[in-house]
Amino acid sequence: MLVAVASVKGAPGVTRLAMTLTALWPHGVSATLVEADAAGGTLAGRFGLASSPSLTTLAAAMFPLAQDVRIGEHTQQLPSGLPVVVAPADPASVRATVADLAAAGGLLEQVSADLETAVILDCGRLDVRRLSRAVSIADEVLLVVRPVPEEIGLLDVAIKSLQTAGSRVRLVLRGAGYTAGEMSRTLGVEVAGILPEAPETGLLARSRRNAYARSVQRIALCIGRARPSAAPAAVSEAVA
Numbered sequence: 001m002l003v004a005v006a007s008v009k010g011a012p013g014v015t016r017l018a019m020t021l022t023a024l025w026p027h028g029v030s031a032t033l034v035e036a037d038a039a040g041g042t043l044a045g046r047f048g049l050a051s052s053p054s055l056t057t058l059a060a061a062m063f064p065l066a067q068d069v070r071i072g073e074h075t076q077q078l079p080s081g082l083p084v085v086v087a088p089a090d091p092a093s094v095r096a097t098v099a100d101l102a103a104a105g106g107l108l109e110q111v112s113a114d115l116e117t118a119v120i121l122d123c124g125r126l127d128v129r130r131l132s133r134a135v136s137i138a139d140e141v142l143l144v145v146r147p148v149p150e151e152i153g154l155l156d157v158a159i160k161s162l163q164t165a166g167s168r169v170r171l172v173l174r175g176a177g178y179t180a181g182e183m184s185r186t187l188g189v190e191v192a193g194i195l196p197e198a199p200e201t202g203l204l205a206r207s208r209r210n211a212y213a214r215s216v217q218r219i220a221l222c223i224g225r226a227r228p229s230a231a232p233a234a235v236s237e238a239v240a
Contacts, residue, residue, distance in 0.1 A: 001029070002112040003223065004036075004138035004167075006123035008158045009151050012144045012174045013195065015042070018122040020216040021142075023082055029118050032071055033084040036098045036134055037124030041087025049076045055087040059100040062107055069107055071119065095132075102134040112139055128158045136165035140223050142192060143169060147177035152186065159187055172219060193219035 005018040018033055025031035035041040035055060044051060058074040075083040087094045102108045111119045123135055126143075135141055141162055145151055155171075162169045170192035171183055180191040196211050 001115065001118045001140075002108055002121065002134075002138045003118065003140045003142065004121045004123050004135045005142045005144065006126045006135065007144045008126055008128065008154045010146070011125075012146055014124055014144050015122050017142070017144055017172060017195065017216065018120050019078070019082060020213060021220055022084075022118075022120045023080065024213065024217045024220045025118050025120070026220060029116060031083075031118040031120060032075060033082060033120050033122060034071075035085065035087035036094065036121045036132070037087065038091055038095050038098070038127065038132065039124050040089045040091045040094055042089070043078070043084055044076075044086040045089065047078055049078075049084075049086055051086075051088070053085075055085050055097050055101075056093065058085055058107070059097045062100065071107075071111075071117075098132055098134050102132065102137060108134055109137055112137055126158055128154075128161045131161055131165055135162065136167055138167060141167045141169045142172050142219070142223075144172045144174055144195075145183075146175045147173045147179075147183050148175075155187055159189055170223070192222050 003021070005014050005021065007014050022031045022033040035043055041055070043049065044054070053074040053076065055074075058069070058071065061069045061074065071085065072083065074085050076086060078084055087097070100106065108119070111117055121134060121138065123132065126132075126135065143155065143158065145155055159169050170190045171187070172192055173180060173183065173194045175197055178186070180194060184191050193215055195215050
């Protein structure tokens with residue numbers, strides 16, 4: 001299964017959602033986080049990981065036969081143990097590499113058809129004028145949005161572009177504003193979940209992280225194909 005996580009404006013927490021969704025993916029299906037942000041990768045620098053293996057080595061391994069590629073051979077581990085395929089910091093390299101991975105008959109198409117694997121793509125902010133094929137072939141596209149008036153127009157354009165490409169689009173709301181029902185009725189798509197604001201400091205930081213994790217777990221169970229008995233008990237520690 002291939003799930004793309006993206007936004008259309010600002011920085012509403014796409015990477016955090018992608019990481020948490022990977023950590024909480026329902027039991028029985030292995031999940032891997034793949035950086036596919038056209039603005040360039042950030043996780044290697046943020047967590048002090050090596051430049052290789054990476055998205056680049058994964059794409060190179062597809063030749064001559066994409067069928068022989070194992071994503072796990074190109075992952076590194078975040079401090080929490082989460083498997084991730086990191087992307088280079090250079091935007092042009094990321095765009096070219098993701099295009100190779102998303103080519104017809106390529107690795108991402110195979111992942112989409114594999115019920116025993118889940119790949120979560122951190123796509124960052126979308127360019128609706130030039131949609132990545134990786135987003136177009138995803139089984140699910142989760143758009144992280146702030147439910148405020150200034151995002152509605154951009155969202156409408158993005159949703160129509162994605163639907164024209166054949167994508168199944170759902171919204172993940174972050175912060176206060178319009179209700180889930182109002183957003184769904186206005187834009188004509190389902191709201192997969194609502195993320196609470198979760199400050200990292202203060203007396204209630206741990207409980208707020210737990211609330212965030214529970215919200216993401218519900219999203220994972222909503223879109224996942226595995227049985228719902230899933231999430232690890234200490235989930236907030238895995239993604240904090």
